[in-house]
Amino acid sequence: MKKAGILFGQENTFPPAVIDRINSIGHGVVQAEPVRIDKVLQGEPCGYDVIIDRISQDVPFYRGFLKNAALTGTAVVNNPFWWSADEKFFNNALATKIGVSVPKTVLLPSHQHPPDTNNGSFRNLAYPLDWEGIFNYVGWPAYFKPFAGGGWKNVYKLENPDQFFHAYNETGQLVMMLQEEVKFEQYYRCYCIDQRHVRIMPYEPRNPFHLRYVANFETPKSLWDRVHDDVLKLNQYLGYDFNTVEFAVRDGEPLAIDFCNPAPDADINSVGKENFDWVVEAAAQMVLRKAREHVPGQNNLSWGKYVKTAATGQPLV
Numbered sequence: 179m180k181k182a183g184i185l186f187g188q189e190n191t192f193p194p195a196v197i198d199r200i201n202s203i204g205h206g207v208v209q210a211e212p213v214r215i216d217k218v219l220q221g222e223p224c225g226y227d228v229i230i231d232r233i234s235q236d237v238p239f240y241r242g243f244l245k246n247a248a249l250t251g252t253a254v255v256n257n258p259f260w261w262s263a264d265e266k267f268f269n270n271a272l273a274t275k276i277g278v279s280v281p282k283t284v285l286l287p288s289h290q291h292p293p294d295t296n297n298g299s300f301r302n303l304a305y306p307l308d309w310e311g312i313f314n315y316v317g318w319p320a321y322f323k324p325f326a327g328g329g330w331k332n333v334y335k336l337e338n339p340d341q342f343f344h345a346y347n348e349t350g351q352l353v354m355m356l357q358e359e360v361k362f363e364q365y366y367r368c369y370c371i372d373q374r375h376v377r378i379m380p381y382e383p384r385n386p387f388h389l390r391y392v393a394n395f396e397t398p399k400s401l402w403d404r405v406h407d408d409v410l411k412l413n414q415y416l417g418y419d420f421n422t423v424e425f426a427v428r429d430g431e432p433l434a435i436d437f438c439n440p441a442p443d444a445d446i447n448s449v450g451k452e453n454f455d456w457v458v459e460a461a462a463q464m465v466l467r468k469a470r471e472h473v474p475g476q477n478n479l480s481w482g483k484y485v486k487t488a489a490t491g492q493p494l495v
Contacts (some may be wrong), residue, residue, distance in 0.1 A: 179206065179423050180469040183213035183226040185240060187233040192444040192458065196230070199462040215289055218243050222336075224251040227472040229254045230420065232441050243410050253478035255419045256440040260482065265326035266438045267355050272484060276415055278408045279433045283357040284312050285325055290351045301309065312356065313339060319359040324352050335359070354492050360433050362426035364395050369442070369453070370413040370421050371460035373480065376406050379453055382423070384493065391450050405432050417482025419458045419464060427489045 182200055186193040193212065200210035213229060224247040231254055234240035245259040273280045287303060322334040324347050332352060336344040340355070367381040382393035409423045412434060422442035425432040446454040472478055487494050 180227045180472060181210045181225060181347060182208055182228040182465045182469055183211040183230075185213040185229055185231050185233055185244070187236065189232060189445065191454070192448045195446075195454070195458045195469045196461050196465075199395065199458050200465050202281045203462060204466060208466055210465065215232055215435065218246055220246065221250065222311065223247070224252060226252050227474075228253045228255070228468045228476075230461065230465065231258065234258065235261070235441055244415070248477075248479050249306045250476045251473070251478055253472055253480075255464070255468070255480075256421070256479065257417055257419075257479045260417050260485065264401050264438060264440075266323075266436070267325040269438050270353065270355075270434075272415060273412065273434055276411055278412055279431055281358045281433055281435065282362050283318050283355050286339075286346075286354050286356060287313075288353050289346050289349050292351055297330070309339070313342075316356050316358045321357045321359060322346075322349075322354055322359065325355045326353070359426050361427040361437065362428050364397065364401075364427040365393070366425045366427070366432070367391075368405065368409045368425070369424045369457050369460070370409050370418070370423060371412050372409070372419050372464040373417075375464075376409045377453065377456050377460070378402065378405055378409075387448065391448070391453065401430065401432065402428065407434065408434060413482075417480050417485065419480050421459065464482075 184193045184219040186195055186410045197210045197212070199210060200441055213226065215224070218376070224243070226247065229252055230246060231240070231242065231244055234244055240264065241258055244254050246259060247255045267283065267285045269282045270449055286299070291299065319335060319337050321343065322336055324332050336342050336345060346354070363380050367376040367379045369379070379391060380393040380395060380397070382390055385392065405425055407471065408425070413421055418440055420440060420442070423437040423438065424435045425436050443449060444454065446458050449457070468478070484494065
């Protein structure tokens with residue numbers, strides 16, 4: 179019998195629901211349970227054919243465990259090697275090369291030097307930076323946020339250079355990016371599961387948290403299809419099997435705002451029952467597919483088109 183595990187932390191609704199669903203449709207071929215770790219031996223299998231990872235971004239020990247598991251053949255969702263290397267600025271840069279619209283974005287060095295560095299460590303960095311060129315490119319208002327991470331931590335909305343430099347002084351050793359504000363007419367948050375299943379959810383980020391999925395507006399079929407296709411394209415190039423993508427629609431054009439969420443919110447109390455039921459079913463079907471196709475001892479990870487094309491020297495698109 180194939181064995182699937184869910185690695186999670188403080189979540190209380192999605193993990194037990196997806197475990198129950200896998201077990202109800204696994205027909206004795208796939209059995210799911212919460213991951214249990216009693217030891218991690220180098221190069222030794224962990225006993226799971228498939229693992230859905232919901233917590234390793236917060237627990238470095240779990241990230242090391244998952245890389246060892248992947249090395250020994252476990253299909254880990256999401257790929258812990260790519261997830262460790264990925265960040266939001268690269269995602270935006272990649273989007274510009276594959277035909278997905280994104281806001282104008284600039285990467286900035288941390289305001290304070292990282293540990294064990296000094297002025298000599300930055301002799302390749304111009305001082306001052308071309309602030310005028312940066313501000314003219316992005317425009318105002320703008321959002322100032324970490325180039326990696328999430329959860330709206332250390333995010334600023336800024337109106338002018340004075341506000342920018344005041345905020346910059348508060349960011350310490352964080353590497354930040356400055357991004358144009360998109361004044362949108364509609365907003366969508368989209369699940370993408372298994373790089374093939376998409377759930378487009380009208381979303382209103384300006385509402386209180388518990389009402390953000392209560393957003394009713396008209397969506398032309400052409401816009402719906404464009405969002406659907408862009409969600410698939412981003413996740414297939416990045417290689418994520420469980421992710422969300424957010425789009426802000428400005429003048430009829432969807433711009434991908436945030437699409438590096440490999441452990442996205444899947445709590446019934448925030449996403450609502452219909453969306454919750456969809457993501458539970460899609461995740462369960464993905465686990466069953468991966469378990470059936472699992473080959474013991476081989477590399478069973480998903481790798482995105484970007485890595486695959488880089489490895490073979492093929493054109494990106």
